[in-house]
Amino acid sequence: MSTTREFYLARAEEAAAEASAATLDNVRDRARRSEAAWRTMADRMGAIAEQREIAERIRQDRLAAEGGLSPAG
Secondary structure (H helix, E strand, C coil): CCCCHHHHHHHHHHHHHHHHHCCCHHHHHHHHHHHHHHHHHHHHHHHHHHHHHHHHHHHHHHHHHCCCCCCCC
C-alpha cells in the first residue's frame, strides 16, 4: 500500500464521511479521532517531502559550487 500524502488524505476523507453518517456518538467520535490522526500523518508526510526537497536543492547547489564533482569524487 502506498504511504503518500494523498493516501493519508483519502483515509481522512473516508473517516470524515463515516463521522457524518454515524448515528451513534461513540462511532462519530471514533471516526473524528481517526480523521484527525490521518490528517496529522498527511501533514507529517508533507513536511518530510518538503525537507527532502530542500536537502536535495542544497546538495545540488553544493555540487554546482564544487564544479559539478560527484560526492564519490
